[in-house]
Amino acid sequence: MVDCGEGTQHQLRRFHVKSSKIDHVFISHLHGDHYLGLMGMISTFHLNNRKSPLHIFGPPGLDEIITQHLKYSHTQLKFPLFFTRTTTEGKNLLLELENLRIYSFPLKHRIPCTAFTFEEKYRQQKLIKEKIVGGGMAVEEIQSLLQGRDVINTDGSIKYRASEYIKEPVLPRKYAFCSDTVFDPSLVSLVNGVDLLYHESTFMEADKDRAKLTLHSTAEEAATIAKNAQVKELLLGHFSVRYIDLYPLLWEAKAVFEATHLSEEGKTYAIK
Incomplete structure (x- = not known):
């Protein structure tokens, strides 16, 4: 799971996602809409007698927030909880699984914030x-x-x-998740060639000054990163509530990078 805002558990139930399958949680930064659902989810795991470990990756302070909650609620979790602190210095390997490497790298926001990439080590080939x-x-x-x-x-x-012995070589897949960030051309080299890039697109171009002030991005800026990084597809998200109709954001992005999609609640996106 990447980020865990309020309402996460409701959405998991709504879309029939089994929370018991969640073993690793990656938190980009400590603004409430990105982590305030985490303690509730941990509590639910505890009440449901979870036994398997939960690994949490996030910025300094997150571990203290969770441990203080547990301390003052006199909760002794029924499962092991492990924390790994992310850093805002360079690209770092956070986790290596059998066929997956997960990295973090810094984003430019008002507080320490990191992006994540999920990179396959290999892709099963079709043999002759x-x-x-x-x-x-x-x-x-x-x-x-x-x-x-x-x-x-x-x-x-x-x-x-x-x-x-291989019919046609199939390359490993890569997914990049860029949470809250101001427009930052240095991201191009870090997400270069990924199959799917999620990039925040809080504002439209008409509100570009507001984006700079709050250290967020416009949809067009997200598309510029995608185009320059030669990614395959772009997924927009983190839209300001001021926009009732989100399609104008999509159109602004598509004018720069055609293979752009709006993120929608409950929808899945295949990484080919």
């Missing part, structure tokens, strides 16, 4: 069956080829070259 069937390969060797890796002999020579 005719070359595999009856070839006498071990299961581990086929697994290596599925991951796009050559099979190596003990002497270091190549036994099976992956490129000779």
Whole structure:
């Protein structure tokens, strides 16, 4: 889960998302709309007798806020809770799973704030069956080829070259989540070539001065980052409540970067 504002639990139930599947939570910064639902969710996990660990990644202070809540409510959680503090200095590896690396990097906002990228290590490839069937390969060797890796002999020579057994190479996928930030051209290199970029787009161009004052971005600015970073698709979000109709924000962004979408409650977006 990335960010956890008020109402998160209601939305999970509304859209039939099992909260028990949440093992890692990434909080971008300590403005209420991004983290005030976290303590409630932790309490629900406790009441539901959760046993599996919960890992929380967020800015300094978040761990203190949660531990103070637990302290003064005399709550002894029934599950392990682990905190990892994010930093606003450079790109950092936060977590490495079997097939996923998650990084953080700083954003320019009114308080310490970080973006996150989710990067696959490998993508399962489609193999040429005719070359595999009856070839006498071990299961581990086929697994290596599925991951796009050559099979190596003990002497270091190549036994099976992956490129000779793969139909069409499929590249690993990347997703970047850029929470609250003023327009920052330095983001281009950090999100370059991602498959899907979520970038906040609080304001329209007519309110650009307000965006600068509050250290937020316009939809057009988000699209400029997407275009210059050569991402595949852009997802807009974090819209100001002043806009009843969100399509003008979409149109402003599309004028710069066509492959732009509005984020909508309950909608899922496939990263291809």
